[in-house]
Amino acid sequence: RIGIPRVIVSRAVLGAGTPAEAIRHMVAPHRAAGYNHLLAHGSGELYNVEVSARRFGLLYAHEGYLAHTNHYLDPAMQVLEKDPDERIDSRVRYFRALRLLRHTPAHTVKSLQAIQQDHINFPHSICNHAEDLHDPLDREKTITALVMDLTARQLHLAWGNPCENPYHTYHLEAA
Template structure:
């Protein structure tokens, strides 16, 4: 799906083209919040509207785009806000709703000396509720008010994993600190979009560091100029943890690796297998001195310690609202400005042809 123009134009095109998947996403999250929190959709929308002002203050263009997506999809602005703030709403919701935030993603970046093409390669498995397989899209945005970009994202959301025409690449992982409680701040998915709005990795990282964040998250950011940093963040505007490549590699799962950012790691407390997923992906990175895109695709198909593995399959014994799985595998070549993806589990899906993004795409 490709959209063009200013925030209003591309937002409207996006909402119109993705209308069916946006409607499906709204039904999916209505079921999730009712199952976990007994919250009906009007309640979810009321909580989403609380984030309208922080988004407007941080990025007026993103706020305009959200309103235009709603117009194109024929839904309320609060509906699109709810999709883009679903992580924050989950932390504000009663007890059980917070459990669904503990999903799985496993990411990596390799600097040029560790790759066969001699370029920075990065990627991840994006794991989430099984319904996201029916709402995920590949969105290409062409514009004059920032770098062009391509992102793999849920329909109606501003951005998730992706790469832009300035050669900035982004992967991400959920983190849950003991300070995550649904506070107001700039939402996670709005910050993800800000990375793809940046002309360099350093600019993107500074935006994350200098912002009052609504919740914890991990941002793995690299660019073609040699910048490669993994930022672990807590909520608010406190210090971020910085992880740089060791022997040309960075890997991350869903637990904090930097001391002092949380008293209790709530994700690790709930799902200790984040450590085993990190172990298996790191071991895969160490199997070869230099990796190809194909060997990285194989790494994302790892089944060590299944069913809680890097490549996670749906558990049919769970109710749909609790059923998580790998939604997509993604590998990016920053110098080529290209992204390949596998819809569903990388072990059994056909990887796409490269999706390229440059200034003239």
């Protein structure tokens, strides 16, 4: 659809001063397409905003954490999925991530990185390896993994599969 490109929307989100302003940018009415946006604020507010070109769903972290994989979670967005059965691997990753998040009462950067390196359901695990040769055009792979410590203002980023690549720490300046 013709409209505001996703990268322009994402840049506007980064410049927002409040969570509500960021969400308004994410769901701008004339967007060409959508992203899944995970919005974390230093105050502890945590939102997941699922966006398509014409719809959006807003999810809130009631228990202090969110997990998201490659399928819609919001019922208003789920109607857009033509064949929900094709996202079984994504659903397995989602429930695995939730279990691992709930298993530890207080997470650290290291415990969150360990979740990103999980290989249950390999090669379609949380740390996803494009080793399924059935349909090369339909393969998925983890291309980055990141953990952001909002209190310390640090971003820990691994390029590629986090089981094979180190996390690099970036120090973020206050806006």
